[in-house]
Amino acid sequence: QKTACIIGGGIAGIATAIRLACKGYAVEVFEANDYLGGKLSEIRLGAYRFDAGPSLFTMPHFVEELFQVAKKDIRQYFSYQKLEVVCKYFYEDGTTIEAFAERKRFAQEVEMKTGEKAEKILQYLQKSAKKYEITANLFLKRSLHKINTWLCADAFKGYKNLHKLEIFKTMHQANSQFFRDERLVQLFNRFATYNGSNPYETPATLTIIPHLEHNIGAFIPKGGMYAITQSLANLAKDLGVKFHLQSKVERIWLENQKAVGIVVKGEKRNFDVVVSNMDIVATYKYLLPDVPAPTKILEQPKSSSALIFYWGVKKVFPELRLHNIFFSKNYQAEFEHIFQKKTIYHDPTIYVNIGSKYEPSDAPAGAETWFVMINTPNNTGQDWDKLISETRKNVLVKLSRLLKTEMEPLIEVEGVLEPRSIEAKTFSTQGALYGNSSNNRYAAFLRHANFSRKIKNLYFVGGSVHPGGGIPLCLSSAKITADLID
Ligand code: FAD
Structure with a gap:
């Protein structure tokens, strides 16, 4: 053998x-x-259990395929469900948008909240699906470093449709040309962060990412990530x-x-x-x-890293979902801070993931597990202790204001993960979450x-x-x- x-x-x-x-x-x-x-x-803090890293589960068929290959019944090992609300977005101007998994409902919600036509949203998601179809078989399923990859039928389909991939535009250019409403541009720009990139630099090809979440779906495994x-x-x-x-x-x-x-x-x-x-x-x-x-x-620029606060919160927030985003007011300035100035912006976009919404036993009764994440630069020797303590204050002020609840007294237990500890725990260069960034075409x-x-x-x-x-x-x-x- x-x-x-x-x-x-x-x-x-x-x-x-x-x-x-x-x-x-x-x-x-x-x-x-x-x-x-x-x-x-995962990590455990007192009576709370948290998923330590990834919180968004997309494309579950990649997991299923492993059980098929092994000829084992997946139900003996693993189950998951589809989310009805993919994400809830909060903006500084008071707008909230629920991204319903059901596309038409999401599109109607967007029209109601921003005035951008529902058909426009559906058109965008269709375009995203099309781009995925052109690229997936070539880029995601084969080695790019073997000549037969470039001679296969999928490659020729790709060459024919190259112009549809918008490789000469940035994601932000494509989104701001497509949508009038700035809140919506920000919502779709955020998908660049799904592989640790900058929407103001990454090519518009990456507008394929919303296809995964909005057309295929976002999921949650039973038992957590x-x-x-x-x-x-x-x-x-x-x-x-x-x-x-x-x-x-x-x-x-x-x-x-x-x-x-x-x-x-x-x-x-x-x-x-x-x-x-x-x-x-x-x-x-x-x-x-x-x-x-x-x-x-090996010297290609690395993706962004992250600062995560794991908070055991002694209160249940019915207005929040599993995935919640509290956007910064100035997204471009935020990304300039992450990728050019290599520091954390004073008004960062805050992602709050509450695993206990689906796994109540992860938190004591009447409490929730909050995974609070900020995108940060990768580790190039910044004064992280100072940045973390400043950011913690800014995050608490922003969340308390937007949720109209004083947050700090509700924190029962706290853990922190940051670029240095991500690097130390997994040998990930500069604590990057996703290896190289995709900030060039x-x-x-x-x-x-x-x-x-x-x-x-x-x-x-x-x-x-x-x-x-x-x-x-x-x-x-x-x-x-x-x-x-x-
Ligand atoms: P790793 O998980 O880094 O595993 C490498 C392993 O190798 C480690 O266990 C390490 O200890 C071990 N190792 C290293 N050197 C040695 C050695 N010399 N000898 C023995 N063992 C060694 N992805 C998503 O899809 N959705 C998300 O929502 C998401 N959010 C994320 C949030 C955070 C905070 C982080 C950190 C990542 C997130 N990701 C997300 C990215 C995702 O977690 C990673 O892309 C993926 O888990 C990487 O898996 P991997 O097997 O390549 O590497």
């Missing part, structure tokens, strides 16, 4: 382990932390995958330009195939110090391939390589990588 090792038990590492086990490999996963999931993990990690780890174990926790891999062992194993806890272990789910920059730096690194690829081509051109039997998977970050793309990268190992 052939053997494979996976360095890192993040979601992409676990998914790759499942796929390789299904191909008949004996698979072992080595994870540095004492828990699995990497960014997709961490259930994705747990159920996939359980599936992997049932397929015979061996997990080693607290097992930080120190080196990838090479012989004659071929990966032949790893060094872990000072011991050499042989494997036929080595897959790194560790951040790609860190993989070259720590595990492959003698291999010339592809510096142009060539970004898709400047992510590292899922394999090494120089070293045989060495593969890469996860948010820092092709096709990029976020749970769906990480699961997609696991499929691309496992297919290449074929």
Whole structure:
């Protein structure tokens, strides 16, 4: 039997382990932390349980596919439901918009609140679906680094429709040309943050992202987001995958330009195939110090990072949903602060995710779990302690004002995650949430391939390589990588 090792038990590492086990490999996963999931993990504070990282679940079919490949009944492991309200938006001028999953209802709500015609919204979402159709098969399902990808039928369809992708406009230009109402432009500009990018720089091609949330849907797993990690780890174990926790891999062992194993806890272990789910920059730096690194690829600007306050809040807010956004007044200034000035704007957009709306047992009776997130620059040595304490004050003032409730006295327990700790917990370069940013039109081509051109039997998977970050793309990268190992 052939053997494979996976360095890192993040979601992409676990998914790759499942796929390789299904191909008949004996698979072992080595994870540095004492828990699995990497960014997709959980934390407990007193009587409260929080999902630590991702909070939005889109494209559940990528998870389902893993159970199909393994020929297991998903219902034994995992279930989820579709949200009726995808997100609730709050603006400084007092407007609130509920983004209903039902497209017509959402479009009517927007017309009522902003005067922008409902048909216009539906047209926009249709356009977004069209762009997705043109790009998905090419960019999300195959390696971009193999010649046959560029000669397949999907590629030719892509070439024919290239003009529809609006690669020469920014997302903001496209949105502000399409909509008259600034609140709506801001709402659709926000989708750039789904992969840690800047709507004023990222190409309009990324207006495909609303398609995922508004046409396909937003979902919530039973048990919270961490259930994705747990159920996939359980599936992997049932397929015979061996997990080693607290097992930080120190080196990838090479012989004659071929990966032949790893060094872990000072011991050499042989494997036929080595897959790194560790951040790609860190993989070259720590595990492959003698291999010339592809510096142009590794030095691409990284995505934004985040500051998260986990608050156990002693009050229930019926006016809030699972996902809530409290927009900044000046979005452009906010992004200039994140990407150019590399600091946090004094009036940041605040995302409040309340997991206990769907998992009441995550909080005591009469209380809620608040995951309060601000987009921040990635870590380039800022004075984070100062920025965090200033931002905490600004966030409390803004939320108290918009919710007409003094927030600070309601906070029963508090935890903080920030760029430095994201980097320390997962080796993610500069604490970036999504690997490279997509702030230029060539970004898709400047992510590292899922394999090494120089070293045989060495593969890469996860948010820092092709096709990029976020749970769906990480699961997609696991499929691309496992297919290449074929
Ligand atoms: P990681 O989760 O980073 O896992 C890598 C693993 O490798 C880690 O467990 C690490 O400990 C381990 N490792 C590293 N080096 C070694 C070594 N030498 N030896 C052994 N193990 C090692 N995505 C969404 O889809 N929706 C969201 O709403 C969303 N929100 C997010 C919010 C936050 C705060 C964060 C942090 C991320 C968010 N994301 C979201 C992004 C998403 O979490 C990531 O893209 C995805 O989880 C990355 O998975 P991964 O497997 O590539 O890497």
